């Protein structure tokens with residue numbers, strides 16, 4: 001029997017930075033194995049929701065559960081094993097003086113996991129990089145290759161949930177498609193749950209089943225991704241976002 005409990009469950013989540021509330025009353029569930037998007041304009045609070053889920057935005061109130069565990073107000077090693085985040089800018093998120101081997105070995109060392117050589121080589125294969133890349137530095141790779149390494153790093157601990165913050169928006173359009181295909185394949189192979197932040201609605205159509213539209217820190221609508229094809233949004237802000245993206249041209 002499949003487990004009916006959601007991977008992510010948020011109720012009335014408020015989040016602040018330095019006492020200033022930037023997210024208000026956010027409520028949604030992401031089912032196990034589902035891919036769910038947060039969309040909305042810059043500054044609407046999308047990334048902040050992901051940060052709170054990782055313990056990186058500690059000023060939150062409300063109820064937050066990830067894989068049945070209560071949310072925390074700081075990063076937590078046990079949770080990191082099950083829920084990993086991938087950031088927008090692979091150059092910024094990889095240490096310039098660490099080889100790919102060091103980057104991929106580190107989570108294994110921290111969590112006391114053995115068979116490091118085999119696991120690192122397999123992780124490279126899994127994200128479509130051959131073993132030549134193992135001892136390269138970030139500056140010796142393209143943006144797309146760096147993002148593959150960042151995804152491999154997130155997968156080292158075999159998480160169930162991936163929080164993806166604009167995972168392709170720093171990349172050239174042709175490379176974006178490759179990374180989106182990779183994310184789609186990895187999810188299908190591993191039964192991953194995705195919570196994805198993006199301002200790019202075609203990415204939602206390609207990768208997600210549902211989406212929450214955020215405006216000024218609040219969710220204004222939760223819709224099926226199919227609304228991006230038929231325009232069946234109900235909230236005026238969602239409809240404006242849809243129209244601004246070119247509708248179903």
Ligand SMILES: Nc1ncnc2c1ncn2[C@@H]1O[C@H](COP(=O)(O)OP(=O)(O)OP(=O)(O)O)[C@@H](O)[C@H]1O
Nearest residue numbers: 017022040041042043044045046047048049197199
């Ligand atoms: N560390 C921080 N300290 C203070 N304010 C912050 C911090 N991070 C974000 N903010 C503010 O919180 C609000 C929401 O930011 P957030 O990054 O979550 O928006 P977003 O919807 O993800 O935008 P974008 O698409 O541009 O990343 C913004 O007003 C932003 O300036």
